[in-house]
Amino acid sequence: MTTFWDILHLLTATPLVPVAILGLTWGILGGALPGISASITMALVLPFTYTMDPAMAIALLACVYIGAEYGGSIPAILIRTPGTNSSAATVIDGYELNRQGRAGEALGISLMSGVVGSLFGLAMLALLTEPLSWLALAFRPTSYFALGVLGLSVIASMSGDSLLKGLASAVVGLMIATVGTDPISGVTRFTFDVADLLSGVEPVVVMVGLFALTELMSQSGSTAVTQLGGSIRIRLPGWEMMRKLRRSQAIGCFLGLFEGLTPGGGGSVAAFMSYNEARRWSKTPEKFGKGSEEGIAAPEAANNTVASTALIPLLSFGIPSSNSTAVLLGGLLMHGLLPGPRLFEQNPQVIDSLYVGSLIAIIAQIGVGVLILPACVWLVNRPRPYRAGFILALILSGLYTLNNSPFDLGLALALGLMGYLMRLARFPVLPMILGVVLGHMVESSYRRSLVLSGGDFHIFVEDPIAVGLLGAALFFIVFSLAREYREARRTKLQETHS
Amino acid sequence: MKQDFLSGGVLVALAAAYYAASGSIAESTLSDEIGATGLPRLLAMLLALIGVALIARTAFVALSARRARVPAEAPAEEEEGAPLPRAIGLLLIGGAYVVLLPFIGYFLAVALLIAGVALYEGAARSWVVPAAALGGATLYWAIFVKLLGVHQPAGTLFQGWLL
Numbered sequence: 001m002t003t004f005w006d007i008l009h010l011l012t013a014t015p016l017v018p019v020a021i022l023g024l025t026w027g028i029l030g031g032a033l034p035g036i037s038a039s040i041t042m043a044l045v046l047p048f049t050y051t052m053d054p055a056m057a058i059a060l061l062a063c064v065y066i067g068a069e070y071g072g073s074i075p076a077i078l079i080r081t082p083g084t085n086s087s088a089a090t091v092i093d094g095y096e097l098n099r100q101g102r103a104g105e106a107l108g109i110s111l112m113s114g115v116v117g118s119l120f121g122l123a124m125l126a127l128l129t130e131p132l133s134w135l136a137l138a139f140r141p142t143s144y145f146a147l148g149v150l151g152l153s154v155i156a157s158m159s160g161d162s163l164l165k166g167l168a169s170a171v172v173g174l175m176i177a178t179v180g181t182d183p184i185s186g187v188t189r190f191t192f193d194v195a196d197l198l199s200g201v202e203p204v205v206v207m208v209g210l211f212a213l214t215e216l217m218s219q220s221g222s223t224a225v226t227q228l229g230g231s232i233r234i235r236l237p238g239w240e241m242m243r244k245l246r247r248s249q250a251i252g253c254f255l256g257l258f259e260g261l262t263p264g265g266g267g268s269v270a271a272f273m274s275y276n277e278a279r280r281w282s283k284t285p286e287k288f289g290k291g292s293e294e295g296i297a298a299p300e301a302a303n304n305t306v307a308s309t310a311l312i313p314l315l316s317f318g319i320p321s322s323n324s325t326a327v328l329l330g331g332l333l334m335h336g337l338l339p340g341p342r343l344f345e346q347n348p349q350v351i352d353s354l355y356v357g358s359l360i361a362i363i364a365q366i367g368v369g370v371l372i373l374p375a376c377v378w379l380v381n382r383p384r385p386y387r388a389g390f391i392l393a394l395i396l397s398g399l400y401t402l403n404n405s406p407f408d409l410g411l412a413l414a415l416g417l418m419g420y421l422m423r424l425a426r427f428p429v430l431p432m433i434l435g436v437v438l439g440h441m442v443e444s445s446y447r448r449s450l451v452l453s454g455g456d457f458h459i460f461v462e463d464p465i466a467v468g469l470l471g472a473a474l475f476f477i478v479f480s481l482a483r484e485y486r487e488a489r490r491t492k493l494q495e496t497h498s
Numbered sequence: 499m500k501q502d503f504l505s506g507g508v509l510v511a512l513a514a515a516y517y518a519a520s521g522s523i524a525e526s527t528l529s530d531e532i533g534a535t536g537l538p539r540l541l542a543m544l545l546a547l548i549g550v551a552l553i554a555r556t557a558f559v560a561l562s563a564r565r566a567r568v569p570a571e572a573p574a575e576e577e578e579g580a581p582l583p584r585a586i587g588l589l590l591i592g593g594a595y596v597v598l599l600p601f602i603g604y605f606l607a608v609a610l611l612i613a614g615v616a617l618y619e620g621a622a623r624s625w626v627v628p629a630a631a632l633g634g635a636t637l638y639w640a641i642f643v644k645l646l647g648v649h650q651p652a653g654t655l656f657q658g659w660l661l
Contacts, residue, residue: 164555168509168548175516175541182534185526189534190519213592217585220619385619386630389612392588396595397608397638401648409596413589420585425505443537451530 010349010356016059020360021368023060027067028365028372031083032075038068038084038267038307042327046334054335055350059357061331062311065324066118066361069267069307070369073110073300078103079391081212086267086303088207088433089275093288093295100291104235109293110300111369112237113249117301118362120253121260121308126355128261129312129344141448142460146469148442150273152434153473163481165427173435174442176201183444184451196407203268205399205408206436209415210422210429212395216388217420234370241293248278248294249301256305260312267306268437271299272430280479308358315339315351502556509549517542591615603653604643609635 010016023045030041042064049057072084077094090110097106152170179190180200191197237245252274259270278298279288288295307324314325316339332339337347344351382390399408419429453459460466520538595611602610613631621627642648 164548164552165505168545168552171541171545171548172512175538175545178538178541182523182526185529185534187524187526187529187534189523189538190516213589217588220588221584383621385616385621386612388588388619389615389630390634392592392595392615393608393611393634393638396592396611397604397642397650400599400650401642404649406596406599406651409599410593413592413596416592417586417589420582424582425501427505447530447532447536450532455531 006352007356010352014053014353015056016353016357017360019056019060020063020357021364023063023357024067024361024364024368025372027064027069028071028074028368029067030064031068031071031087032372038065038072038086039324039327041068041071042324042331046327046331049331049334054337054347055353057335058328058331058337058350059353061328062354062358063361065307065328066304066358066365067368068324069118069304070111070114070300070365072303073114073296074107074373077106077110077296079212080215081391081395082207084267084303085204085207085437086271086306087299088211088268088430089271089299090296091211092275092430093290093292096289096291097293097296102291104233105237105293106296107369107373108234108236109241109245109296111234111366112242113245113252113297113300114304115362115365116249117253117256117304118308118358118365120301121256121305122355122358122362124257124260124305125308125311125315125358128309129315138465140463140465141445141452142463142466143469144441144445145449145460146463146466146473148438148445150469150473150476152438152442153476162426165425166431169422169427169429170431170435173206173432174439176206176432176436177439178443183440184447194407196403196405200440201411201436202402202408203433203437204402205412206415207433208395208399209412210419210433212391213412213416214419214423214429216392217416218423219384219388222384234373236366237293245294245297247281248274248298251277251281252298252301253305256302257309259302260306260309267303267310269434270302270306272434274298274302276476311354315343502552506549506551506553506556509552510546513542513544513546513549516545587618588615591618599653600651601653601655603656604650605635605639606653606656607651608638 026045027038027041031038042061045060045064049060052060068084069086072082072087073090073094074083076082076087076090077098080091080095082088082091094106094110097103177200179197180188181198182189188198252270255274255277256267256270259267259273275288275295275298278294279285279292282288282292282294284292284294310325311328314329329339332343337343337350395412396409399412400406402408422429422432449459450457460470517539520535520542523535523538526534591611591614594614595607598610599607609631612634613627616627616630617623639650643650
């Protein structure tokens with residue numbers, strides 16, 4: 001049992017405070033670099049932790065993760081380029097608010113919603129890690145399959161004016177996800193003898209290609225001047241705004257908790273799902289996609305919640321639910337720490353440092369986030385031709401770090417062209433990204449389930465978790481379609497009357 | 499209207515190519531009932547179906563409009579963004595970076611990339627362009643190679659002395 005004196009000892013007799021702030025700063029900077037995901041930011045710092053005290057090393061990695069989740073939203077809002085996978089949903093309304101000259105406000109909402117999500121996530125981490133361990137054990141392949149289907153159900157309301165085009169985009173995303181080694185038999189698919197394709201297409205390459213490169217291509221030759229104002233500052237939301245955002249933040253926290261607990265969920269799925277749900281429950285759903293404050297609050301609360309709650313299955317059973325938690329698992333193993341109940345018994349100082357360090361990072365996030373921003377804004381305000389050159393160089397430099405292969409760069413450029421053509425033909429790209437992110441999990445868990453049942457499809461209705469998740473997916477789809485139908489009908493009636 | 503018709507056709511063609519490519523997936527003795535080709539073939543059929551549906555919907559709207567003797571749809575809003583050739587030009591500069599990177603190394607490739615994109619995007623031809631290019635290359639080299647210790651190609655042409 002941790003006492004007040006243990007915490008005081010950590011704060012005064014160990015370098016936990018500077019370690020937490022250093023990790024947070026590193027995380028924000030890394031997360032803000034397009035193409036460098038939270039996991040890469042953590043992986044880059046991992047070798048430096050080798051000689052550190054294990055408790056400090058794990059706290060540092062956790063704080064990097066927290067920082068990267070916020071850092072990813074900075075370029076998402078300022079240059080329509082998500083710094084991390086999980087900030088992709090923030091692009092939608094964050095960039096719209098930026099275009100309306102409200103970048104400071106968007107960043108403030110992102111920061112505070114992130115703090116709310118992180119605090120909630122940390123509280124859940126401290127409360128649920130041990131008691132909920134049985135749930136993660138109960139997950140079966142059927143449950144994973146249902147989880148993936150639930151993530152894909154978001155597509156129904158992400159398709160813009162045409163559900164057919166949204167579905168086509170998602171199917172192409174699922175096709176991209178089939179490239180590489182087959183998850184069951186191990187044979188290669190669609191690799192065309194290219195060694196770089198054996199491990200599949202990295203989702204981050206797809207995201208950078210479809211978001212960042214497509215945007216750069218679309219802006220090419222533009223003479224429009226996009227000055228953000230000499231001194232863009234984060235405008236932290238007041239009480240009134242926080243009250244207005246509480247519903248969307250609560251949705252983000254709840255779905256972040258849910259996705260963090262379920263292996264394979266991750267921040268991206270939580271962010272997209274909470275964006276979708278925030279729109280569904282909003283009093284002003286028509287503002288979504290056009291610069292809605294709630295459209296930023298929900299995904300940012302969600303992905304920051306996941307940064308803490310994803311540690312629950314990791315610390316309880318050693319199940320990494322995302323790339324970032326896999327890096328953290330690597331950090332634990334590197335220091336000879338085995339996750340599980342014995343970690344709590346034998347190394348309580350590691351757990352205490354993790355919790356207290358995370359809390360310090362979350363609180364310091366408000367100050368550090370404000371201080372770091374001017375450097376980011378200065379970059380955005382450079383003349384457009386130079387900015388385009390620097391952004392392209394940054395994207396290509398970051399992508400190279402994934403596998404040290406020029407192939408990823410060529411692939412991202414090709415996907416940039418694809419995104420540009422999709423934009424011309426009015427196809428949404430978000431369903432494609434969801435397809436790429438979830439494709440592997442859906443296919444592998446579906447097939448594993450059928451292998452277990454000997455081809456009997458009843459296995460999906462025999463698992464209560466799977467039934468619940470599939471039911472929720474069906475509910476989302478029907479609800480979205482009904483809503484689209486109602487809106488279309490209302491528009492038609494209005495046209496008839498006018 | 500024409501755009502959706504064309505898009506539907508492209509989807510059907512893509513589905514056919516993907517289905518055909520799935521034929522080259524090897525059979526494995528470890529395979530399950532569905533097999534490595536199961537999902538790809540299902541996806542190919544689904545995409546073809548969506549493509550056909552898109553074509554059919556477009557044709558239906560066009561026919562209905564013709565019968566009603568009204569324009570099939572309101573004139574499309576002008577697309578935002580650069581025209582295709584302009585956008586592809588930027589892509590080609592990126593492609594040149596990818597090709598040159600292993601030969602001339604990271605530092606020089608980044609400098610050329612920044613200068614190339616800046617000039618292509620309309621920067622005035624002055625000393626600022628090479629200064630920004632060299633400054634940018636130095637900054638990125640310092641961050642990625644020196645600070646973060648990330649491997650970047652040294653280049654074969656100059657034996658890596660520029661890195």
